Amino acid sequence: MHRRGVGLAAFDRKQTTKRFEELSNSISQSQVTHLNNQLTQFRTALTHFASTHRDKIKSDPSFRHAFQQMCTSIGVDPLAGPRKGGWWAELLGLGDWQYELGVQIVDVCVSTRERNGGLIEMAELIRMVSKLRGVSGGSITEDDIVQSIKTLEPLGAGYQVVDISGRKMVRSVVKELDDDQTTILGLAQEHGGRVVEDMLIQRRQWSRERARTALENMLLRDGLCWLDDQDEEYGRAYWVTSAMKWEA
Amino acid sequence: MALSTHTTSTGFLLPSIHSAPPFFTQQPNPATEAIVIEQWTKLILSYARHRNLFYLRVEDAETGGDWDEVLRNDRINRRLPPTHLSSILAGMVAKNVATYEPAKQTRSVLLYWRLPEEWAEVLHQWASTTGQMNTIMTFYEITDPPVNSPLTNIPLPLLRKAITILAKSNRAQIIAIADGEGVRFFTPAK
Numbered sequence: 445m446h447r448r449g450v451g452l453a454a455f456d457r458k459q460t461t462k463r464f465e466e467l468s469n470s471i472s473q474s475q476v477t478h479l480n481n482q483l484t485q486f487r488t489a490l491t492h493f494a495s496t497h498r499d500k501i502k503s504d505p506s507f508r509h510a511f512q513q514m515c516t517s518i519g520v521d522p523l524a525g526p527r528k529g530g531w532w533a534e535l536l537g538l539g540d541w542q543y544e545l546g547v548q549i550v551d552v553c554v555s556t557r558e559r560n561g562g563l564i565e566m567a568e569l570i571r572m573v574s575k576l577r578g579v580s581g582g583s584i585t586e587d588d589i590v591q592s593i594k595t596l597e598p599l600g601a602g603y604q605v606v607d608i609s610g611r612k613m614v615r616s617v618v619k620e621l622d623d624d625q626t627t628i629l630g631l632a633q634e635h636g637g638r639v640v641e642d643m644l645i646q647r648r649q650w651s652r653e654r655a656r657t658a659l660e661n662m663l664l665r666d667g668l669c670w671l672d673d674q675d676e677e678y679g680r681a682y683w684v685t686s687a688m689k690w691e692a
Numbered sequence: 693m694a695l696s697t698h699t700t701s702t703g704f705l706l707p708s709i710h711s712a713p714p715f716f717t718q719q720p721n722p723a724t725e726a727i728v729i730e731q732w733t734k735l736i737l738s739y740a741r742h743r744n745l746f747y748l749r750v751e752d753a754e755t756g757g758d759w760d761e762v763l764r765n766d767r768i769n770r771r772l773p774p775t776h777l778s779s780i781l782a783g784m785v786a787k788n789v790a791t792y793e794p795a796k797q798t799r800s801v802l803l804y805w806r807l808p809e810e811w812a813e814v815l816h817q818w819a820s821t822t823g824q825m826n827t828i829m830t831f832y833e834i835t836d837p838p839v840n841s842p843l844t845n846i847p848l849p850l851l852r853k854a855i856t857i858l859a860k861s862n863r864a865q866i867i868a869i870a871d872g873e874g875v876r877f878f879t880p881a882k
Contacts, residue, residue, distance in 0.1 A: 558727050638713075667721050670714035670728075674770050683714045690708050691696040 502541055503582040512591070545584070545592045548573045553603070553616035560686040561668035562617030563629075566605070568690070569614050586612065609633060613686065624658040625668070629684060632669075637688035639669070640678045700761040704742050707735065710762075716770040718779060729783040732772075735762060736780070737789060741805040746847050747793070749800040753777045793849055802850060811850060812857040814842050816864070819877040828867050828874045 501508050552572045596603045604615050609630035632639045644655040659682050662668040675681035695711040719725035739762045752759040753774045764771040784790035793802035858864035867874040
């Protein structure tokens with residue numbers, strides 16, 4: 445009868461490691477083969493599932509989201525793989541779908557860039573992309589946009605999702621918003637787009653010079669806002685277009 | 693505080709940009725101002741077509757009149773200043789959607805919400821469908837017909853341009869008549 449220690453005292457670290465090594469060596473080749481077969485079967489099943497539900501994945505955003513969550517949790521990246529858009533993409537035709545959405549996002553960002561200086565509110569982007577796609581496009585969610593923008597990264601055009609005081613915006617120019625501009629943008633969002641020097645002085649304790657410089661730069665240098673010289677209160681107000689709410 | 697469209701009392705739908713206070717200010721950033729001019733151009737031509745207006749003058753920005761619904765927005769207390777309007781008119785002339793009329797001044801333009809070439813077709817079509825081909829007509833009969841036509845009230849300079857275009861394709865001929873100018877329309881020999 446073997447006398448192996450049972451209990452904590454009997455645990456010898458080195459011994460344990462050695463025992464595990466012995467164990468792994470004894471997993472036979474047949475077991476590895478078996479494991480591979482399982483994985484292949486699993487992949488086949490998943491492939492079958494994906495192609496069966498391809499249309500639903502394309503048209504139903506919550507289903508699509510759940511599918512992507514599932515892929516992530518089992519370690520499958522729908523966009524990875526040697527081929528463009530990935531193996532999944534090819535299987536589902538999702539690559540085309542993603543690509544098409546990416547093109548539409550770029551389209552909207554470029555055509556509104558002069559109006560908003562390269563910064564567009566997520567909701568506005570979704571609205572305009574949906575319009576482009578029409579009824580047959582199916583509904584697009586913020587999640588879809590975020591995923592699609594990830595695929596635009598290699599373009600190096602600087603497309604990024606940024607958060608400005610709780611509001612998601614998409615930036616399409618390679619220009620970092622400096623801190624002052626971010627503050628102004630946040631303030632603008634609270635007031636339907638309108639900002640005046642005095643707001644920054646009173647509410648953020650800026651000097652008049654700092655306020656004026658920041659606003660004038662946004663206006664003249666960066667084209668991020670429009671001027672209103674008939675403002676009743678101060679005669680001069682700055683309207684940040686990306687913070688203004690437009691009815692459809 | 694969403695900026696919305698608005699339907700005027702004459703039934704014209706103003707775009708939501710017209711509810712934005714800065715829209716009335718001439719923008720110091722040239723790229724931004726280019727957009728502003730483009731939007732005003734579209735709006736002006738659209739309104740002119742809706743009301744059948746042909747002339748726009750810098751002074752229309754000041755006096756009340758046909759253009760009030762567009763050149764001001766009393767709901768937000770904004771008006772388009774004459775200097776800005778003047779700049780917009782220059783832009784329209786440069787784009788050939790308007791022309792300074794009379795010539796050699798810059799305070800008044802004739803609007804081409806329909807291009808002279810298009811007017812030519814409309815004119816020829818009207819002469820044809822009202823059975824007035826090959827008859828000599830006075831300009832007055834064209835601008836003031838008994839039954840309203842698309843050509844009713846068309847300004848004479850524009851009418852002349854349209855006729856000149858038709859003459860080039862042998863579809864009209866200006867005739868000198870007793871009290872002024874006349875024209876005859878025909879279908880070109882095939």
